[in-house]
Amino acid sequence: MALTITDERARPLRDLRISVTDRCNFRCTYCMPKEVFGRDFHFLPLAQILTFEEIARLARIFVSLGVEKIRITGGEPLVRREIERLVAMLAAIPGLRDLTLTTNGSLLAQKAAALRSAGLTRITVSLDSLDDTVFRAMNDVDFPVARVLAGIDAAAAAGLEPVKINVVVKRGVNEHTIADMVRHFRGTSHIIRFIEYMDVGATNGWRLDDVVPAAEILRLISAAVPLVAVQPNYPGEVARRYGFADGPGEIGIIASVTQPFCGDCTRARLSSDGSLYTCLFANRGHDVRALLRAGRPDDEIAAFLTRMWKARADRYSEIRSEATLGDRKVEMSHIGG
Ligand code: SAM
Ligand code: SF4
Ligand code: SF4
Numbered sequence: 107m108a109l110t111i112t113d114e115r116a117r118p119l120r121d122l123r124i125s126v127t128d129r130c131n132f133r134c135t136y137c138m139p140k141e142v143f144g145r146d147f148h149f150l151p152l153a154q155i156l157t158f159e160e161i162a163r164l165a166r167i168f169v170s171l172g173v174e175k176i177r178i179t180g181g182e183p184l185v186r187r188e189i190e191r192l193v194a195m196l197a198a199i200p201g202l203r204d205l206t207l208t209t210n211g212s213l214l215a216q217k218a219a220a221l222r223s224a225g226l227t228r229i230t231v232s233l234d235s236l237d238d239t240v241f242r243a244m245n246d247v248d249f250p251v252a253r254v255l256a257g258i259d260a261a262a263a264a265g266l267e268p269v270k271i272n273v274v275v276k277r278g279v280n281e282h283t284i285a286d287m288v289r290h291f292r293g294t295s296h297i298i299r300f301i302e303y304m305d306v307g308a309t310n311g312w313r314l315d316d317v318v319p320a321a322e323i324l325r326l327i328s329a330a331v332p333l334v335a336v337q338p339n340y341p342g343e344v345a346r347r348y349g350f351a352d353g354p355g356e357i358g359i360i361a362s363v364t365q366p367f368c369g370d371c372t373r374a375r376l377s378s379d380g381s382l383y384t385c386l387f388a389n390r391g392h393d394v395r396a397l398l399r400a401g402r403p404d405d406e407i408a409a410f411l412t413r414m415w416k417a418r419a420d421r422y423s424e425i426r427s428e429a430t431l432g433d434r435k436v437e438m439s440h441i442g443g
Pocket of ligand 2: 130131132133134138180181182210232439
């Protein structure tokens with residue numbers, strides 16, 4: 107039986123999100139706007155990024171502290187060379203119950219089968235619209251919808267079902283296309299989750315007016331496809347579930363802004379350069395790489411992680427206010443969603 111360590115608000119450490127790179131081949135306007143992440147932007151040099159061996163060692167220590175679920179993210183995780191080798195290393199960790207990965211889907215058609223054979227069990231693909239013009243403008247590198255759809259098909263064919271599809275909804279940009287997404291994926295095993303646009307990082311120029319609240323997302327979809335609320339799969343599930351009123355299938359809505367869920371937040375995040383963040387909105391991380399590279403033993407690293415988790419009191423989304431909006435926060439592409 108794994109250990110349970112709890113933070114200052116009695117939340118256990120259960121999930122770990124590992125960012126394997128701060129680089130991405132997209133420039134989604136809400137995440138890595140081109141004006142900031144342009145040609146002269148300095149991404150982390152390779153020497154500062156954790157090796158797969160370092161990541162796997164830390165993951166094993168996290169699992170010994172109670173982590174049951176690991177999500178590989180980024181940046182774009184599939185741009186990291188031989189990512190399937192890391193998947194295989196993580197899949198082999200005893201006690202890990204769930205290993206998943208979040209991707210923009212651009213390289214998934216080539217990679218899905220290799221990821222599955224390496225031991226990946228689930229996948230989330232981000233896709234903000236099926237309208238090609240809207241999607242190309244949101245990824246801001248003119249990437250076509252068709253290639254992401256091919257990636258989703260490849261994932262399903264490889265057995266990574268059900269594929270979860272993340273849609274960030276931004277006012278005036280894609281909310282007019284969300285009902286169409288529901289109609290399109292209805293009848294497949296895929297599950298769409300609509301996400302309120304969040305004020306992560308300091309570069310996306312977030313304004314509350316740009317958020318389409320969950321209640322409005324629900325109204326927009328229900329007007330086209332009638333929905334009924336469904337019980338959560340487990341206590342503390344982040345997405346609120348809605349089933350189709352007239353047949354099988356469901357969607358989810360993640361209301362991080364209007365209905366925050368900090369009380370159930372059991373997630374730690376590891377940046378690609380080996381810092382631990384205890385909140386998506388943290389302004390600083392705790393350097394674990396220094397311990398790894400100084401040759402410190404596992405029990406010392408475990409004690410460090412335990413201390414950091416026990417001191418955790420984060421609940422940013424619950425206390426988000428005009429006062430906190432101006433604070434400096436880590437970028438989403440640095441620590442992953
Ligand atoms: N590149 C991968 C991808 O896009 O799926 C993984 C990393 S990305 C940072 C993880 C998730 O965060 C994606 O689903 C993305 O849509 C979401 N995301 C990024 N910026 C966001 C924001 N400002 N508000 C809400 N979700 C955001
Ligand atoms: Fe890249 Fe994902 Fe951020 Fe888009 S959301 S810029 S795909 S890291
Ligand atoms: Fe967890 Fe921080 Fe998000 Fe709250 S704001 S749910 S503590 S990551």
